[in-house]
Amino acid sequence: xxxxxxxxxxxxxxxxxxxxxxxxxxxxxxxxxxxxxxxxxxxxxxxxxxxxxxxxxxxxxxxxxxxxxxxxxxxxxxxxxxxxxxxxxxxxxxxxxxxxxxxxxxxxx
Amino acid sequence: xxxxxxxxxxxxxxxxxxxxxxxxxxxxxxxxxxxxxxxxxxxxxxxxxxxxxxxxxxxxxxxxxxxxxxxxxxxxxxxxxxxxxxxxxxxxxxxxxxxxxxxxxxxxxxxxx
Numbered sequence: 001x002x003x004x005x006x007x008x009x010x011x012x013x014x015x016x017x018x019x020x021x022x023x024x025x026x027x028x029x030x031x032x033x034x035x036x037x038x039x040x041x042x043x044x045x046x047x048x049x050x051x052x053x054x055x056x057x058x059x060x061x062x063x064x065x066x067x068x069x070x071x072x073x074x075x076x077x078x079x080x081x082x083x084x085x086x087x088x089x090x091x092x093x094x095x096x097x098x099x100x101x102x103x104x105x106x107x108x109x
Numbered sequence: 110x111x112x113x114x115x116x117x118x119x120x121x122x123x124x125x126x127x128x129x130x131x132x133x134x135x136x137x138x139x140x141x142x143x144x145x146x147x148x149x150x151x152x153x154x155x156x157x158x159x160x161x162x163x164x165x166x167x168x169x170x171x172x173x174x175x176x177x178x179x180x181x182x183x184x185x186x187x188x189x190x191x192x193x194x195x196x197x198x199x200x201x202x203x204x205x206x207x208x209x210x211x212x213x214x215x216x217x218x219x220x221x222x
Contacts (some may be wrong), residue, residue: 009149034210043113043199043213044152051208080218090151097201097211101151 002027004093006100013081014108021076021103023091031094033074035065038088038102047089050074061085083107111136115200115214122190122221130185130217132200140203141183142167142211143175145196152199158183159206190221 003026013019025031028073032051036044048059065076074091086107091100113134122128142157144167150201154167158177172194174186183202187194197218201211 006151032208037211043215044201044211046210049210062151093209096157096206097154099144099152101149 002031002094002096002098004091004098004100006091006103008105009101010106012106012108015083016080019076019078019081019085019105021089021091021105023074023076023100024092025072025074025091027072027093030067030069033065033067034092034094034097035059035063035074035076036090036099037061038090040087044090058078061077062080081105081107083109111212113200113202113212114213115198115217117164118215120217120219122219124191125189126182128187128219130182130187130198130200130219132185132214133181134183134200134212136202136204136212137180138202138204138212139180140161140206141177142201142203143173143183143185144199144201145169145194146199146216147196155198157173158209169199172173187219190219195219195221 005024024039034049035047038044050057050067088102090102116131139160143155144152146152153169156175158164200214203211
């Protein structure tokens with residue numbers, strides 16, 4: 001069965017610091033991969049998606065993610081975090097959208 | 110504006126009192142889905158629909174019903190709510206069964222006392 005794991009429940013970074021959120025998946029073939037962001041009191045917004053091709057994908061709000069087949073990972077990165085990035089981030093796999101448990105990001109001033 | 114609209118945003122009800130959470134999308138999407146979000150568990154799929162009159166169970170369908178009589182609407186029905194259905198619920202839609210990603214509603218926070 002497809003599954004997705006986000007190992008970090010909560011991450012705190014300082015404003016301006018770099019960010020990496022981890023996502024590992026378990027699936028027989030390369031699934032479609034997604035990252036979503038949920039701001040407090042809001043629904044989920046699609047940040048970026050990977051289907052095939054270039055393993056480094058760019059998304060909205062300055063985020064990028066890298067697909068690594070050998071590690072079954074799809075980690076989300078941002079070079080410099082802004083206070084407005086504080087939110088919960090969800091990794092999802094495949095076209096029936098199975099979600100990880102989420103990583104809550106806190107940004108320190 | 111392309112969107113998924115859920116109502117109500119907040120709902121407090123008593124055990125056993127039937128309720129319906131509405132979901133409507135204006136993007137002519139064929140695929141719609143309901144999720145519940147609980148702390149530490151992420152989003153879990155309740156039911157989904159691939160088209161009008163086609164619905165199927167997700168991972169946690171017990172205690173819920175859905176219907177898809179029109180393409181734009183996909184209501185979630187709790188015939189006899191129980192406290193363990195207290196949760197945050199999201200409706201989502203997609204043109205192509207999620208391949209291009211979902212558009213989510215703003216959520217419905219349900220409390221069953």
